[in-house]
Amino acid sequence: MIKLSSLFSLLGIVLLQFGCANSQPTQKPNIIFILVDDLGYGDVGFNGSQYYETPNIDQLASESLIFDKSYMYPTCSPSRTALFTGKQSFRTGVYTVPVLEKGDAEENVFSRWTLSREHPIYSEALQGLGYQSIHLGKWHIVGPYPQAELAMEWPIDHKLSQPDPGDFSWVANHKSAEVRAYYPEGRGFEKNVGGTFRGDPAFEKGGYSSENGGYRAPFSNPFIDPKPNDEWLTDRLTNEAISHMKRNKEGPFFVNLHYYTVHRPIKSRNETLYKHFMDKSGDPASGQGMGKGKETMAAYATMIASLDENIGRILQYLDEEGLRENTLIVFSSDNGYNGGQSSNHALRGAKGEIYEGGVRVPTFFNWPGKIQARRSEIPIQVVDYYPTFLDVAGLGPKTSEDGISLKPIFKEEVEQLKERPIFWHLASINKHGTCSAVLVGKYKLIQFLKDGQIELYDLEQDPLETKNIAETKTEIREELLQSLLQWRQENQVPLPPNSILEF
16 A cells, blocks of 8 residues: 555656646636535436436536545535635634534534635635636535634634524624625625525525425525526526626636535425426335435435436536537535435445545536546545646646645546545534544545544445454554544644544
8 A cells, every 4th residue: 555655745746747748828718616515426327326317417427527436524514615725624623514513612623614814715716817706506614603703712612603594683794895705705706696604595484494495486595686587596596607607608707506405405396396206116226215205305306306407507508609618517515415315325324424425425527628538436535626626727737735636637547546545534523423534545444533443444345334344454454544643643633622642
């Protein structure tokens, strides 16, 4: 197994070589970044779903570079912060969704919510390169009370809170010049449609139990101006995306299309679709559309079908305008599926968990003529998007503090990168205890921070992570553990106060 220090040196050489080979100036491409909320690895046809229907997504994926080992954090807040900055969670202090944390200040390093201005995000760099950028949908990197949060002395001794659904007392402050500096318009985007502190669309009284749930018009989101033809939130966000592309079709444009779907609350797109999925046989292999959760999964299936329809609309527009050839389309999800609304018997865990079902997501990159369509076993991680976007936009071979540009592998595999280490650090409690983890090749090691307990899995032989081989594969365990300890020590990664570990 390749040593960590040697691998980092190798990554630098690979990036330098490919950067020199591709240094000729070209027309800046358009970029569309489609990020779905809570869409599981197995919730799409191109990853094997037999129940959910995604024909447009599947067709696009067949023409794309699909990453079989694409990893996020297990919840949205750290994933989105890492996406925007190219930095791991310990650098920004965002470990999970603050309101989901459990336990006290001895057990947790409580999470921040607002991404401070000291951390630049990719849209700011793209703005400097002449990109006309729009943010659509979920933002979630500003807290509900940002001034108070930013004034706190960190670490704090309690978790942060948010207003109840139906409480709009925060809106005036969030539309002030001071707070809008933390909103899309203050971070390189020319327009924000629907982005706020909140992680779901159900702003109205009743929240998830309300009739509309934020998905059906009239929308309760104070950062979406009502329009007469409003009907369904996913449609509206797509309408805005296409309008932005029309206004800026001479390019370059950047569309940050971060759909709220398929996050809870689960709402049926319409009765016709709902009946179709209720009548459709479920899939025993995945558990999708089966058992007591049939009604919820049928409604969830309508939301996925709506997502697929809207991606089809975007592709149709790009084709009609002749924009596909100069447009990079990136498709992914911010974490694994929510266990209460879908199923995947092939992977352990779900949203909130460090196991594969919580962190492995469906991902592909599409760029006709610039990307070789295939499935890749090279592992990629959430911090790679920032340097990739900047590299594609013309800033040359880039790394962020923690990620690398994926552009060198658009055309061909770089075999050495298959052994690249992928790290996670979860310093606050959500679904399980605090932990760090490292993935190298087919092996994944998890160390729980409270007591140092080790779990080791061979994902090739045991994708369900059912057999902890830490006591039998001792050499592998020690090598991965040392790389994890070295990573934490060199980066001064904070541990919860109750941890028995030195670093």
